[in-house]
Amino acid sequence: MAPLCEMRDISISFGGVRAVDGVSIHVNPGEVVGLLGHNGAGKSTLIKILSGAYKADGGEIYVEGQKANITSPRDARRYNIETIYQTLALADNLDAASNLFLGRELTNWMGFVDDDRMEAETRKIMARLNPNFKKLKEPVSALSGGQRQSVAIARAVYFNAKILIMDEPTAALGVHETQMVAELIQELKKQGLGIFLISHDTREMLELCDRVSVMKNGQLIGTERVEDVTEDDILSMIIMGKKPDQAA
Amino acid sequence: MTDVPAPQNTKRTGFQALEVDTRLLGMIGAFLVICICFNVLTDGRFLTPRNIFNLTIQTVSVAIMATGMVFVIVTRHIDLAVGALLATCSAFMAMLQTRYLPDLFGLGLGHPLTPWITIIAGLAVGTLIGAFQGWLVGYLAIPAFIVTLGGLLVWRNVAWYQTSGQTIGPLDTTFMKFGGINGTLGETWSWIFGVLAVIWALYALWSARRAKLAHGFPVKPAWAETTIGGIIAVGILGFIAILNAYEIPSRRLERMFEARGEVMPEGFTASYGLPISVLLLIAVAVVMTLIAQRTRLGRYIFATGGNPDAAELSGINTRMLTVKVFALMGALCAISAVVASARLTNHSNDIGTLDELRVIAAAVIGGTALAGGIGTIYGAILGALIMQSLQSGMAMVGVDAPLQNIVVGTVLVAAVLIDTIYRKKTGGR
Numbered sequence: 001m002a003p004l005c006e007m008r009d010i011s012i013s014f015g016g017v018r019a020v021d022g023v024s025i026h027v028n029p030g031e032v033v034g035l036l037g038h039n040g041a042g043k044s045t046l047i048k049i050l051s052g053a054y055k056a057d058g059g060e061i062y063v064e065g066q067k068a069n070i071t072s073p074r075d076a077r078r079y080n081i082e083t084i085y086q087t088l089a090l091a092d093n094l095d096a097a098s099n100l101f102l103g104r105e106l107t108n109w110m111g112f113v114d115d116d117r118m119e120a121e122t123r124k125i126m127a128r129l130n131p132n133f134k135k136l137k138e139p140v141s142a143l144s145g146g147q148r149q150s151v152a153i154a155r156a157v158y159f160n161a162k163i164l165i166m167d168e169p170t171a172a173l174g175v176h177e178t179q180m181v182a183e184l185i186q187e188l189k190k191q192g193l194g195i196f197l198i199s200h201d202t203r204e205m206l207e208l209c210d211r212v213s214v215m216k217n218g219q220l221i222g223t224e225r226v227e228d229v230t231e232d233d234i235l236s237m238i239i240m241g242k243k244p245d246q247a248a
Numbered sequence: 249m250t251d252v253p254a255p256q257n258t259k260r261t262g263f264q265a266l267e268v269d270t271r272l273l274g275m276i277g278a279f280l281v282i283c284i285c286f287n288v289l290t291d292g293r294f295l296t297p298r299n300i301f302n303l304t305i306q307t308v309s310v311a312i313m314a315t316g317m318v319f320v321i322v323t324r325h326i327d328l329a330v331g332a333l334l335a336t337c338s339a340f341m342a343m344l345q346t347r348y349l350p351d352l353f354g355l356g357l358g359h360p361l362t363p364w365i366t367i368i369a370g371l372a373v374g375t376l377i378g379a380f381q382g383w384l385v386g387y388l389a390i391p392a393f394i395v396t397l398g399g400l401l402v403w404r405n406v407a408w409y410q411t412s413g414q415t416i417g418p419l420d421t422t423f424m425k426f427g428g429i430n431g432t433l434g435e436t437w438s439w440i441f442g443v444l445a446v447i448w449a450l451y452a453l454w455s456a457r458r459a460k461l462a463h464g465f466p467v468k469p470a471w472a473e474t475t476i477g478g479i480i481a482v483g484i485l486g487f488i489a490i491l492n493a494y495e496i497p498s499r500r501l502e503r504m505f506e507a508r509g510e511v512m513p514e515g516f517t518a519s520y521g522l523p524i525s526v527l528l529l530i531a532v533a534v535v536m537t538l539i540a541q542r543t544r545l546g547r548y549i550f551a552t553g554g555n556p557d558a559a560e561l562s563g564i565n566t567r568m569l570t571v572k573v574f575a576l577m578g579a580l581c582a583i584s585a586v587v588a589s590a591r592l593t594n595h596s597n598d599i600g601t602l603d604e605l606r607v608i609a610a611a612v613i614g615g616t617a618l619a620g621g622i623g624t625i626y627g628a629i630l631g632a633l634i635m636q637s638l639q640s641g642m643a644m645v646g647v648d649a650p651l652q653n654i655v656v657g658t659v660l661v662a663a664v665l666i667d668t669i670y671r672k673k674t675g676g677r
Binding site: 051053072073074077083085089090091092093094098099102103104105107111112113115116117119120 | 459460462463464465538542543544547548550551552553554555557558559560561562563564621622
């Protein structure tokens with residue numbers, strides 16, 4: 001069976017610097033693949049190519065075995081690829097419903113945005129994801145980190161993502177909220193989503209992921225099943241850029 | 249956890265239940281204070297129907313452009329060229345209706361189609377120039393400050409070049425009806441308009457409440473809703489009553505009857521009523537508010553202002569959005585050009601000079617944040633009204649011209665300072 005999503009031999013350069021250099025990764029349905037590496041290793045850049053924010057110089061993307069042509073965030077959404085960004089990508093001055101539906105507003109028969117219906121839908125999905133979420137009318141700048149994160153996650157879940165990209169989803173969160181995100185990832189896995197997870201936290205990654213891919217200087221060092229490696233193995237891959245068996 | 253209803257909605261005092269925007273109240277309060285002060289200083293001449301009528305028609309041109317400036321500033325840009333663009337549109341329309349159409353196209357003077365062709369062509373020119381500036385900003389990534397600073401020089405002098413610096417007039421009589429005192433609805437139609445506006449406003453309130461109830465959202469108590477409806481109705485009808493109280497001077501009425509070959513009946517009176525230019529401003533305000541609150545375009549404008557990266561990642565074409573915002577600004581400059589030149593009954597070379605500063609000041613006094621993402625249409629219009637009342641009030645009191653500008657400049661800075669403090673206190677940004 002073809003993987004749910006596959007990125008083959010992806011390369012991109014910025015002004016002579018090869019930010020991503022011939023990297024191939026894939027994710028299967030119901031699987032969580034972690035991307036690890038230093039700052040500037042190229043993880044976020046690689047993932048932004050999949051979400052349509054950057055256009056790759058070389059390489060191909062396949063979704064469910066079919067070649068996908070992704071040149072903008074809108075294209076990515078057409079392939080049911082949803083992204084939760086490191087920076088949350090919320091418009092701070094708008095309320096939760098406006099952010100959830102940003103770019104895909106519900107409209108009434110006259111073509112006007114239907115705020116009441118969007119608010120009702122937001123209440124429904126929030127009741128599922130984060131029952132404590134009550135501040136529907138306030139701009140999201142008035143929300144806590146966890147509440148903001150649940151808006152960002154709700155956006156991905158609401159539109160029936162098949163492939164979910166989470167860039168540092170727990171970076172801004174407290175212990176309790178991090179636990180919530182972990183539970184949510186398990187829940188989404190059960191529903192058969194393929195998830196790419198980016199994080200700095202090696203221990204957390206070994207808990208949440210099925211496989212981890214390590215990048216350094218734009219290149220893929222290796223992909224390992226989490227059962228087969230220890231935290232130290234991963235760390236040596238991140239730092240030395242070598243697979244554990246090659247390490248002297 | 250059991251499903252306990254949130255207690256937050258139960259303990260609200262009478263005033264909070266109204267859920268009115270405190271900043272709007274503050275601005276209305278400031279406006280009223282200014283009006284009352286000037287009224288005292290001028291021995292009651294400021295708040296006469298005549299002066300209120302003049303104040304409204306003087307405000308229209310700047311207020312129309314200020315609504316567009318809200319969108320420009322909300323998307324983190326600026327437009328310094330609005331006054332110059334107004335001049336270019338005004339010059340083009342003046343030349344079109346007095347020279348090109350009658351002579352080159354052979355329509356002759358006073359052809360019934362002249363004003364309409366002129367206005368449509370003027371709107372097209374304004375929109376195109378605006379769109380061009382937006383393209384330079386959005387697609388070629390030149391900062392809006394620079395593009396429109398250049399535009400300020402370019403369009404001001406394109407206007408000059410078109411007319412060779414001459415004053416062009418008199419303009420078409422129908423065209424001049426958009427200027428204020430030359431075109432008003434009269435007493436009866438003003439009342440009809442006022443009543444229709446009240447009915448529409450009450451219906452809008454009622455249907456919004458019904459939609460909220462249908463979704464099971466919390467609503468204001470019925471008495472609060474009724475109070476707001478009552479205030480709106482009194483406001484609209486009061487405004488119409490004041491304008492209707494300004495009667496056309498009897499000398500002028502006599503001349504109007506003479507022109508028709510009739511004799512004025514003894515004791516005949518007539519009122520100006522609602523000026524067509526004010527009607528135009530109301531229409532612009534309604535349309536711009538609809539765009540801001542109920543369309544995708546408006547949602548994207550505010551989203552882009554709040555977080556341009558987020559907007560782009562959400563699939564919004566922010567470059568095209570910039571073009572649209574500037575094109576809209578250009579169209580509004582053209583509408584203002586119609587109003588401004590019609591009010592003066594001719595196109596003069598200095599028309600719209602310094603309007604860019606008045607327009608930006610109106611938007612900013614009205615609560616538009618230069619950091620982007622925040623601003624309201626009604627705020628900008630109120631801002632324009634406050635600026636104009638200050639200016640004409642001081643002129644009536646007899647304040648020296650340099651002092652007038654010193655006061656206006658100080659008020660602008662003070663208004664933004666108060667706004668910043670207000671935002672910090674209320675937890676906004």
